[in-house]
Amino acid sequence: MDKISFREKIKIPRYDDPIQIKMGLIKIEEALCNGCQLCIRACPANAILLKDKKAHLSNIPECMACGDCVAICPQEAITLVKNYKYTGYFKTIDKGDLQPPRFYGVKDD
Amino acid sequence: MANSWETERTETENVILKRRSVRYFQKKQVPAYLIKRIIEVGRFAPSAGNCQPWKFIVLRDPEIIAGITQTVIKKCQALSKLLDYRYRKSFLQKNIVNLLIRFMPNDLHPVPFGAATLIAQGKLKLFHDAPTVILIFKDVRGIGDPSLDCGIAGQNMVIAAHSMGLGTCWVGFAKLAFTGKSEWKKKLNIGYPYEFSSSLVIGYPVGRPDKMVPRVTTAVDWYEDGAKKTFY
Numbered sequence: 001m002d003k004i005s006f007r008e009k010i011k012i013p014r015y016d017d018p019i020q021i022k023m024g025l026i027k028i029e030e031a032l033c034n035g036c037q038l039c040i041r042a043c044p045a046n047a048i049l050l051k052d053k054k055a056h057l058s059n060i061p062e063c064m065a066c067g068d069c070v071a072i073c074p075q076e077a078i079t080l081v082k083n084y085k086y087t088g089y090f091k092t093i094d095k096g097d098l099q100p101p102r103f104y105g106v107k108d109d
Numbered sequence: 110m111a112n113s114w115e116t117e118r119t120e121t122e123n124v125i126l127k128r129r130s131v132r133y134f135q136k137k138q139v140p141a142y143l144i145k146r147i148i149e150v151g152r153f154a155p156s157a158g159n160c161q162p163w164k165f166i167v168l169r170d171p172e173i174i175a176g177i178t179q180t181v182i183k184k185c186q187a188l189s190k191l192l193d194y195r196y197r198k199s200f201l202q203k204n205i206v207n208l209l210i211r212f213m214p215n216d217l218h219p220v221p222f223g224a225a226t227l228i229a230q231g232k233l234k235l236f237h238d239a240p241t242v243i244l245i246f247k248d249v250r251g252i253g254d255p256s257l258d259c260g261i262a263g264q265n266m267v268i269a270a271h272s273m274g275l276g277t278c279w280v281g282f283a284k285l286a287f288t289g290k291s292e293w294k295k296k297l298n299i300g301y302p303y304e305f306s307s308s309l310v311i312g313y314p315v316g317r318p319d320k321m322v323p324r325v326t327t328a329v330d331w332y333e334d335g336a337k338k339t340f341y
Contacts, residue, residue, distance in 0.1 A: 015219050023120070037174045038316045041133040045223060047233045062223045064309045067322030073177070074316065083325040089218065096326035096341030101126040103114035 002093035011088035023047075024065030025082035030054050032077035039069035039078060064100075065098075124272045127319040131276025132237040134312030138169065138298065139241050143273055144311065148243070150269040154262035163253025163259050164303055166244040177286045177293055178235040184285040185229035192217065193226055196303040207300040221282075235282055236318060239310035258289055266309060276314035283308045 013020035019031045028048075035053040044064035048055050048069060057063065057079070065083045115123055122264055147166055156162060168174050194208055210217045227233035237241050247255040267277045286293045287305035294300060326341040 001330075012210050012221070015222070021219060038133070041315070042131075042318060044130070044132060044233065046227050064220055065325070066130065067324065068129050068132070068318065070322045071320035072316050072318045080323050081237075084297075086219070087216070094245075094328040096328065098323040099326050099341075100323045103117060103322050105117065 001063055002091075004091050007086050008091055013090055016054055020084040020087045022082070023061045024080075025061070025062035026057060026063060026065075027079045027081050028055050028057065029079075031055060032075045035051040036074065038072045038074065042068040042072045044068065055088045078079040080086065110175050112146055115132065119184055119306055120272075122270070126321050127324070128240045128267065128271045128277075129318045130278040131312070131318045132234075132278055132316045133315045134239045134276065134299050134316070135315055136236060136238075137238070137313050139275060139311055140157075142189050142268075143244075143275070144241055146273075147266045147269050147311065151262040151266040154258070154265045156258035156261065157251065157253035159254075160252040160258070161261050162246075162248035162255035163306070164246040164248065166297060166299075168242040168244065168245070169240065173296075174239075177283060180291065181282055182228060182231065182287040183226045185282075188285075189222075189226045189229045193222065212260060222283065235306075236280060236310050239277060239278070239307065239312040241311045242280075242283075243311065244297075245306045245308060245311045246299060247306040249302045263307060263309055270311055271319060274313075275311055276318060280310055307314075 015021055024048045026048075033054045035050065035052050035055070037050060037055070039055050040050060044066065045059045045064055047063045049059055050056065051056045051086075055069075063084070065080055067080050070080050080098055083095065083098060118126070129290075144167060148167075151163070151165065170176075192209065206217070208238075224233060228235055243266070245259045247259045249255060251258060263279070270277045284305045284307075289301065299305075328341055329337055331338045331340060
């Protein structure tokens with residue numbers, strides 16, 4: 001397992017410091033977006049807002065990379081780019097990259 | 110992200126992998142028989158020593174749902190004023206909150222904290238205007254970890270609901286309406302030995318929210334044949 005040092009353990013990360021807390025990130029293909037606003041209603045973090053009749057990741061993203069917007073988009077215009085990452089006391093450990101559900105069959109044994 | 114594996118997976122695997130939390134519901138009420146079916150699969154969840162330390166309350170009265178929401182909004186407003194350590198300005202508040210986080214790291218985690226502020230501002234609806242809410246209470250005298258058992262029962266219900274084409278979302282914030290001195294404990298006749306565990310909202314989704322999406326992988330240590338491998 002990944003280690004958390006004593007120094008990291010005693011440090012509470014600052015929510016407003018992008019170096020200490022990196023929120024999730026999505027990419028919206030504006031050409032595909034038809035402004036249906038389903039992603040805005042699906043987002044639990046209020047991170048997506050409407051800008052020029054297109055969905056837009058707002059200035060202060062609170063994105064937790066849940067993928068609910070990616071799933072509900074009928075135009076498949078949204079992709080998940082990054083998971084969130086914290087440092088210090090809440091350090092994110094033992095995580096790899098973003099992967100869709102994988103399938104393992106007999107040949108993978 | 111549909112792929113050819115979908116047919117090779119079991120139906121249960123596909124329901125679980127496609128399940129997304131749903132926060133946008135149609136006004137249409139879910140038939141009572143479906144809710145009863147969902148609770149029935151919760152009843153058959155595994156629990157420590159078969160103690161079944163749960164109690165379910167089904168809310169389908171909009172007034173009660175709105176009332177609980179109002180109580181939680183009021184508590185969230187007070188909480189975010191006192192404790193919101195994001196963008197904090199005062200040195201004293203920063204240090205008091207930093208100390209509190211060490212004692213309550215789960216309640217004061219940055220992610221739910223963002224949600225508390227959104228609920229206080231009315232930007233995030235507590236029960237997402239869902240027509241049916243199931244409150245899950247734990248019997249605190251249960252064996253081992255009653256909260257875990259309630260979670261297992263709840264997830265059984267969630268999977269069953271999604272297999273019926275319904276949408277669900279776990280709502281932990283309703284806890285605020287059942288902690289401390291609260292009118293809702295009296296109104297819903299809840300007392301010892303029951304304590305709020307979590308709640309589920311159920312309804313017909315708007316759009317098609319259930320789909321497979323990428324998710325971060327987690328390190329798995331695998332010990333076999335005297336060697337250790339880690340895969341993601």
